[in-house]
Amino acid sequence: MSAAAEVSTILKGGEFLIRDSRPEDVFIPEELNEEQLMVKQMAVDFLNNEIAPNRQKIEKQEPGLSPALLKKMGDLGLLGAHMPAIYGGTELDTNTNTVISDVFGPMGSFSVPFAAHTGIGMLPILYFGTEAQKQKYLPALISGDLKAAYCLTEPGSGSDALNAKTRADLSADGSHYVVTGQKMWISNAGFADLFIVFAKVGGEKFTGFVVDAHSAGISLGAEEDKLGIKGSSTRQVFFENVKVPAENVLGEIGKGHLIAFNALNIGRFKLGVIVSAATKK
Numbered sequence: 652m653s654a655a656a657e658v659s660t661i662l663k664g665g666e667f668l669i670r671d672s673r674p675e676d677v678f679i680p681e682e683l684n685e686e687q688l689m690v691k692q693m694a695v696d697f698l699n700n701e702i703a704p705n706r707q708k709i710e711k712q713e714p715g716l717s718p719a720l721l722k723k724m725g726d727l728g729l730l731g732a733h734m735p736a737i738y739g740g741t742e743l744d745t746n747t748n749t750v751i752s753d754v755f756g757p758m759g760s761f762s763v764p765f766a767a768h769t770g771i772g773m774l775p776i777l778y779f780g781t782e783a784q785k786q787k788y789l790p791a792l793i794s795g796d797l798k799a800a801y802c803l804t805e806p807g808s809g810s811d812a813l814n815a816k817t818r819a820d821l822s823a824d825g826s827h828y829v830v831t832g833q834k835m836w837i838s839n840a841g842f843a844d845l846f847i848v849f850a851k852v853g854g855e856k857f858t859g860f861v862v863d864a865h866s867a868g869i870s871l872g873a874e875e876d877k878l879g880i881k882g883s884s885t886r887q888v889f890f891e892n893v894k895v896p897a898e899n900v901l902g903e904i905g906k907g908h909l910i911a912f913n914a915l916n917i918g919r920f921k922l923g924v925i926v927s928a929a930t931k932k
C-alpha cells in the first residue's frame with residue numbers, strides 16, 4: 652500500500668503539510684458543481700454590489716454600515732451557509748463554505764466582522780449550546796437580526812486566556828450569575844447584540860456564557876485606533892455586576908476552555924481561507 656493510500660481522511664493538526672494526499676481527497680475549484688457555482692456567484696455579486704462601492708466607508712468605519720452589511724448577508728443566506736437547516740441555515744458542505752470564504756477574502760476589513768460573527772460568535776452556541784439556546788439564538792444570528800462577538804481576551808490575559816480575571820457568581824436564589832470584569836480587543840463589540848463571554852464561576856471555574864450585550868452593567872471602551880483592519884470595530888467591554896440568567900451558561904461549568912479554544916480552532920480554517928484569498932487579489 653502506498654503512503655498516499657494510507658492517509659486517513661481525518662489528519663491531525665498540520666499533518667497535511669508532511670503527508671502525501673490522494674487526488675480524490677483534494678478539492679479544486681475546477682470541480683465545483685452547479686449548486687456550488689450558483690452560491691459562488693451570489694457571493695461574487697455581494698462582493699461587487701455591496702462591498703466594492705462601500706470600501707472607503709468600511710475602512711472609515713461609517714457608523715451602522717458593518718451591521719447593515721451583515722444583515723444583508725443574512726437575508727441572502729450567507730451567514731448561515733455552515734449552519735443546520737433546522738435553525739434557518741442552508742447547511743452547505745465544507746467545500747461550498749470554503750468557496751464563500753475564498754470569494755470574501757478581498758472584502759478588506761469587513762471580513763473581520765463577517766468571520767467573527769459566523770465563526771467565534773456562532774460556533775460556541777452551535778457546538779456547545781443547549782437545544783433551547785440554539786433555538787433561541789441561532790435563527791436570529793443566521794438571519795443577521797442579532798450580531799455576535801466573542802469576549803475572551805482581557806488586559807492581563809491574551810495567549811494565556813485561562814488566566815482571565817472576569818468572574819461570575821451565582822445569585823443566592825440560583826436564578827442568575829453576576830458577571831464582573833473587563834475584556835479587550837473585542838471584534839464587533841461596537842454593534843454586537845450578543846456576547847459569548849468567558850468568566851470564572853466563583854473566581855475559579857472557567858466557564859462560557861451567552862450574554863445579552865444590552866444588559867444593564869455592560870459598557871464599552873472607545874474604538875481602538877488600529878494600524879490596520881480599520882473597518883472592524885475593536886473595543887473593550889466592561890461588565891459591572893451584570894445579571895446573566897443561569898440558563899445562559901454555555902456547556903459545562905469549568906469546561907469553558909473547550910468552547911473557547913475549539914471555536915478559535917475551527918474559526919482558523921475560515922480565517923486561513925480568507926487571508927490566503929486576500930493575497931491573491
Ligand SMILES: Cc1cc2nc3c(=O)[nH]c(=O)nc-3n(C[C@H](O)[C@H](O)[C@H](O)COP(=O)(O)OP(=O)(O)OC[C@H]3O[C@@H](n4cnc5c(N)ncnc54)[C@H](O)[C@@H]3O)c2cc1C
Pocket residue numbers: 767800801802803804808809810811835836837838839880885
Ligand atoms: C484586531 C484584533 C481583534 C481581536 N479580536 C478579539 C476578539 O474578538 N475576541 C477576543 O477575545 N480577543 C480578540 N483579540 C485578542 C487576541 O486574541 C489577543 O491579542 C491574542 O490572544 C494575544 O494576546 P495578547 O495581545 O495579550 O498578547 P500576549 O499573549 O501578551 O503575547 C504577546 C507576544 O508574546 C508571545 N507569547 C505569549 N505567550 C508566550 C509563551 N508562553 N511563549 C512564547 N511566546 C509567547 C505571543 O506569541 C506574542 O507574540 C483581538 C486582537 C486584535 C489585535
